[in-house]
Amino acid sequence: MNKHATSNLKAEKITGGVATDQRHDSAHKHVSGTAVYIDDMPEPAGTLHGCLGLSAAAHATITSMDLSAVRAASGVVDVLTAKDVPGENDISPTGRHDEPVLADGKVEFFGQPIFCVIAETREQARRATRLAKVEYKELPFVTDIGELDPRKDKLVTPPLTLRRGDAAAAIKAAPRRLKGKMRVGGQEHFYLEGHIAMAIPGEDQDVTIYSSTQHPSEVQHMVSHALGVPSNAITVEIRRMGGGFGGKETQGNQFAALAAIAAKRHHRAVKIRPDRDDDMIATGKRHDFLVDYEVGFDDEGNILGVDFMFAARCGFSSDLSGPVTDRALFHCDNTYFWPAVHAQSAPLYTNTVSNTAFRGFGGPQGMVGAERVIDEVAFAVGKDPLEIRKKNFYGTSDRNITPYHQTVEDNIIQRIVAELEESASYARRRREISAFNANSRFIKRGLALTPVKFGISFTATHYNQAGALVHVYNDGSVHLNHGGTEMGQGLYVKVAQVVAEEFQVDLDQVKITATTTGKVPNTSATAASSGTDLNGMAAQNGARQIKDRLTDFAAEKYQVPRDQVLFLPNRVRIGNQEIAFADLVKQAYMARIQLSAAGFYKTPKIHWNRDKGQGRPFYYFAYGASCSEVSVDTLTGEYVVERTDILHETGRSLNRAIDLGQVEGGFIQGMGWLTTEELWWDDKGRLRTHAPSTYKIPLASDRPKIFNVTLADWPEASEPTIHRSKAVGEPPFPLGMSVLHALSDAVASVADHKICPRLDAPATPERVLMAIERLKGEANA
Amino acid sequence: MAKVTVRNEIRFILNGSDVVLTSVAPDATLLDWLRLDRSLRGTKEGCAEGDCGACTVLVGKLSAGGLVYESVNACIRFLGSLVGTHVVTVEHLRGEPGKLHPVQQAIVDFHGSQCGFCTPGFVMSLYGLWMKSPDPSNAAIEKALQGNLCRCTGYEAIMRAAHAISSYGKAAKDPLAVERKAITARLEAMHDGARVEIGSGKKRLIVPANVDDFAALLDKEPGATVVAGSTDVGLWVTKHMRDISPVIFIGNLDGLRTISEDKGVISIGAGVTYSEAFSTLAKRIPALGPLFDRIGGEQVRNMGTIGGNIANGSPIGDTPPPLIALGARLTLRKGKKRRTIPLETFFIAYGKQDRQPGEFVESVHVPVPAKDTKFAVHKITKRRDEDITAALGAFFLTLARDGTVADLRIAYGGMAATPKRASFVEQALLGKPWTEATVETAMAEYARDFSPLTDMRASAEYRALAAKNLLLRFFVETTGTRAPFQVSRNEAA
Incomplete structure (x- = not known):
């Protein structure tokens, strides 16, 4: 018997509709080890394995490359170099032609792929790679942007300027002003599943590639360029990733292209799964920034004008550095109204791996800059930073124009912060901490409450489109496919909930299927927190087309007006009678009604003129706030997070269980970025933190000892988003800022809160201790 | 020595089935074998260096207390080290019929x-x-x-x-509890007292029959790689792709897995893991408990041995500094000959230890501090847990009746090319009253003892500053002040 026959035909509600707490669709497979990641797929017989050969110089011309020992090594079938790329040797995602698949005669960072060994086993490929004899003529190189002039030195992509009012004049006219500089570090994604691609050659020019990518369409297009074949020869599929976080938006292209090239050369399947160290060395990370700021303000702490320079370490190529540094500027206001503002970006060329997307996409770096300005002003006027924050928030009807001239129409930050301040007992704990610190010689407590406002939409307007493919089979079961990829964020189950809701069938009637370019073309990356907003809408649109046809069919067949056809849980009411959804579907099929539809959606209202720096790049904003308390050992700089309270909003949530996980996980990831996660290059330009032994992401024992996370139950999206829900992927990430500022607050206590600690990120125990020493020194000076 | 029988196969239990392997590469890892040979792909590779835990499996082994299941990292666990164990992967978990565990x-x-x-x-x-x-x-x-x-x-x-x-x-x-007796019997049957040898010539792996057998083998073949917990050697293979054969696996030798106390001295066999040593050490030398909780992760503590931590001679090993401060001695053995030396003298220079070819670390002897002494050890890392030491200081203090420093041993890791005593600091304090003023004065001597390096874990400046501040922390905690002297994960907020 078909499963749908057991659907409850009398239910008041379907199981698994929108606004219900559904488990991740794959949870039962995750826990039992049966969820299939690409490396778990059975390999076709004769599968070959690739391993990248990496540059051992930061900037050099290759004077000779002797690969004879590599070729002669046991099991080696082929060694690919730049000349073996049959099409274009380029995988630059924005078409700037500045990123070769394999370096050709010149290397621009330590660890750049220069050749690729193809062998019978992965082990053989890895061993052979080390036999290469490459000689370099070294060129001058720079890894640290601190050595560069953001106004003069080489950029990888054009900078952006945002301007509203006359910031210079406002700062000059302000009763008080100050200048400073902040360093905010980068971040390794550390998805638990590293990059991987498996290419299976087909007939003619065809290749199917299983790629751990957030952007299958881009992999498809890149591979087609690299092979010199049309896109219709390439199919890219991904069922799930073991984490992405932006690290698989563009960075999978290289592995997919090389696997595809080798697969076509040898007519065998080829898999490339880099070792963790190679993955961390050869793929991009979050951009680190140097932020120069100047601010004018009054004695009350009202900010009157701000000037920012956001200089970013972009690495050797543009990759996504243009939009990333743009988004940093888009968030240099965070939740604050800057009456006059001038903000510039400097996407600097460096001899490091090309930095890329990472959850927040530059936004968090911009916000950290804004919060530093707030701290500076608070210390200058001798007030609690929270007071300065609240004083400078965007208004709801005035003081609501952003530096990019978009009006903030949906501001709810005052209420979010007020509720959190109350629930976290901020004022009481502020007093308790002062008393504690007065009596504690070595251990100092710190407290901070920081807000978040995050803009939702791709700033590249054309990315704000999505497609879906919905089939209803003649037994009433539903097949769902869309352009979004599943990397753990729960996109698949949320979109399935939308479709179940639309058809009014139980969630288990909706089959979620792997994302593939063969079903939905020309998709956007699953990024910018947009996965559910875009694909949910596209899937809803697809389902509605079918539903419309079913409605028309039922109205005609049963001779009732269209408005008397109602989709009820697992059944349809037609006039006075109810029939099972599956039965109506069967009747429609027999009557030759099309039961498949391609859904489509494009975000309305948005536009952006980059040359003018004006427009409405964001459809809406998402808001939240967090409050953290820390203890710091002033002898060593070690610290623990004693407590964190979070109030975050996701509009009218499609699935609060999933959203809560995004908020908790986003906060911890953001905290890690600002505390223990440090990227460190040595004087040869080598990244030395390229494995979990040296690069430290948070552990369970780094969580706040007390961790209260609440999703606000009152907001809903001001715009007609999918069921009035809001994006939740990136917005919680900058909640981690409260930990940085709590640490800063604890540090400030050693100088009686008279000096702004200027604590840079990541605030490792070392940076904390050095800041303490500096403040003690300045206080005694 | 009794004659040793040799067996050319490895036997262990994988989930429900007995496994007999006659062809095993000396450096084959459990993870690759599970995924590639057995197509058990529920166990994942995340880092291949024992730091992420995606490859965690349980290994049940027979110990003094019976069959114990411990989490281990399959990525750096060698297949050859599994002789006589029960390997349990995620595929083996089951609940009631039709249900998850x-x-x-x-x-x-x-x-x-x-x-x-x-x-x-x-x-x-x-x-x-x-x-x-x-x-x-x-x-x-x-x-x-x-x-x-x-x-x-x-x-x-x-x-x-x-x-x-x-x-x-x-x-x-739970099935593993219910089946404990049956599994124990199956494992006991596998322990036939034979030496396991697979392969020939240099491509050989050996699991000695017992410690005497091991001593004789190593004496004869001093170039062999000795593997106890493989938490270090595992990376030689997965990351450096070094050829480690021939390999001698000693992790399961009962003669090296003893821990005993005699006349106030705890003797720990070189094959005792951190986990196995924990209860004794944490009870008898309480300051070591919190340190042991911060060595590696649980999987590493279940595999790694104190003997291995000493023998590999790393300047950032976590056990040598406290053991040096405690005055531990080390027994080395070559063939039938043993010698016992102060642990401190074992570390000669970076990468160089006082160990002859064919000689191995057999046991370490740790005096339990007398009641009227004070002992502390503090580890500084970027991330509190599962992180490699930036600097680690161990302090052992005996005060005279008049409150002056009668005896003081301070040893550091991460501050020099070897685990090293802070001799100048000690000298500055010996005979002086144990007061903050004398401690402050002595802190200036750190610059004479140590010139630490800058690397990805910490800068030289930070190491120098934090290291000397640890002496102040030690002073504060020895003076019985109620004020907290250290941030703690476990104290309530």
Whole structure:
């Protein structure tokens, strides 16, 4: 018997509709080890394995490359170099032609792929790679942007300027002003599943590639360029990733292209799964920034004008550095109204791996800059930073124009912060901490409450489109496919909930299927927190087309007006009678009604003129706030997070269980970025933190000892988003800022809160201790 | 020495089945074998260096207390070291017919997985904990999960699930508990006292029959790689692709797995893991408990040995400084000959130890501090848990009746090319009153003792400053002040 026959035909509600707490669709497979990641797929017989050969110089011309020992090594079938790329040797995602698949005669960072060994086993490929004899003529190189002039030195992509009012004049006219500089570090994604691609050659020019990518369409297009074949020869599929976080938006292209090239050369399947160290060395990370700021303000702490320079370490190529540094500027206001503002970006060329997307996409770096300005002003006027924050928030009807001239129409930050301040007992704990610190010689407590406002939409307007493919089979079961990829964020189950809701069938009637370019073309990356907003809408649109046809069919067949056809849980009411959804579907099929539809959606209202720096790049904003308390050992700089309270909003949530996980996980990831996660290059330009032994992401024992996370139950999206829900992927990430500022607050206590600690990120125990020493020194000076 | 029989096969149990392998590469890892040879792909590779826990499996081994299941990192565990054990992978977990195992169901219900790639490893770590401790404290769960990285959830949902496991089933009714006797009998039958040798010439792996057999083998073949816990040597293979054969696996030699106390001296065999040593050391030398909790993750502590930590001679090994401060001695053995030296003298220079070809570390002897002495050890890292030392200081102090310093041994890791005493600092304090003023004065002497390096873990400046501040911390804690002297994970807020 078909499963749908057991659907409850009398239910008041379907199981698994929108606004219900559904488990991740794959949870039962995750826990039992049966969820299939690409490396778990059975390999076709004769599968070959690739391993990248990496540059051992930061900037050099290759004077000779002797690969004879590599070729002669046991099991080696082929060694690919730049000349073996049959099409274009380029995988630059924005078409700037500045990123070769394999370096050709010149290397621009330590660890750049220069050749690729193809062998019978992965082990053989890895061993052979080390036999290469490459000689370099070294060129001058720079890894640290601190050595560069953001106004003069080489950029990888054009900078952006945002301007509203006359910031210079406002700062000059302000009763008080100050200048400073902040360093905010980068971040390794550390998805638990590293990059991987498996290419299976087909007939003619065809290749199917299983790629751990957030952007299958881009992999498809890149591979087609690299092979010199049309896109219709390439199919890219991904069922799930073991984490992405932006690290698989563009960075999978290289592995997919090389696997595809080798697969076509040898007519065998080829898999490339880099070792963790190679993955961390050869793929991009979050951009680190140097932020120069100047601010004018009054004695009350009202900010009157701000000037920012956001200089970013972009690495050797543009990759996504243009939009990333743009988004940093888009968030240099965070939740604050800057009456006059001038903000510039400097996407600097460096001899490091090309930095890329990472959850927040530059936004968090911009916000950290804004919060530093707030701290500076608070210390200058001798007030609690929270007071300065609240004083400078965007208004709801005035003081609501952003530096990019978009009006903030949906501001709810005052209420979010007020509720959190109350629930976290901020004022009481502020007093308790002062008393504690007065009596504690070595251990100092710190407290901070920081807000978040995050803009939702791709700033590249054309990315704000999505497609879906919905089939209803003649037994009433539903097949769902869309352009979004599943990397753990729960996109698949949320979109399935939308479709179940639309058809009014139980969630288990909706089959979620792997994302593939063969079903939905020309998709956007699953990024910018947009996965559910875009694909949910596209899937809803697809389902509605079918539903419309079913409605028309039922109205005609049963001779009732269209408005008397109602989709009820697992059944349809037609006039006075109810029939099972599956039965109506069967009747429609027999009557030759099309039961498949391609859904489509494009975000309305948005536009952006980059040359003018004006427009409405964001459809809406998402808001939240967090409050953290820390203890710091002033002898060593070690610290623990004693407590964190979070109030975050996701509009009218499609699935609060999933959203809560995004908020908790986003906060911890953001905290890690600002505390223990440090990227460190040595004087040869080598990244030395390229494995979990040296690069430290948070552990369970780094969580706040007390961790209260609440999703606000009152907001809903001001715009007609999918069921009035809001994006939740990136917005919680900058909640981690409260930990940085709590640490800063604890540090400030050693100088009686008279000096702004200027604590840079990541605030490792070392940076904390050095800041303490500096403040003690300045206080005694 | 009694004549040793030689067997050319490895026997162990994988999940439900006995496994007999006659062809095994000396450096074959358990993870690759599971995934590539057995197509058991629930166990994942995340880092191949024992730091992320995605490859966690349980290994049941016969110990003095019976069959014990411990979480280990399959990525750096060599196949040859599994002789006579029961390997349990995520595929073996089962609940009541048609149902998930309690650990699995709890994680599902509490939304403890997102991308799911780390999840099998978390399942296995929590399973190992739950069997030992069905209702663990928050701290116990965090400790059991120190070796498991999750990048998605922020751990909160996993912690909620971990607390709920026992509401889904009873540990005592778990299949591994129910089958304990039968498995024990099967494992005992595998322990036939034979030496295992597979391969020939240089491509050879050997599991000696006993310690005497090992001593004789190593004496004859001093170039062999000796592997106890493989938490270091594992990386030589997975990361450096070094040829380590021939290999001698000593992790299961009962003669090296003893821990005993005689006349106030605890003797620890070189094959004793951190986990096995923990209860004795934490009880007899309480300051070592918190340190041991911060060595590696649980999987590494279940594999790694104190003997290995000493023998590899690393300047950032966590056990040598405290053991030096405690005045430990080391027994080395070559063939039938033994010698015992102060541990401190074992470390000659970077990469150079006082060990002859064919000689091995057999045991370490740690005096239990007398009641009127003070001992502390403090480790400084970027991340509190499962991180490699930036600087580690160990302090052993005896005060005279008049309050002056009668004896003081201070030893550091991470500050020099070897674990090293702070001799100038000690000299500055010996005979002086133990006061903050004298301590402050002595802190200036650190510059004469140490010129630390800058690397990815810490700068030279930070190491120097934090290291000398640890002396002040030690002073404060020895003077019995009630003020907290250290941030703590476990104290309530």
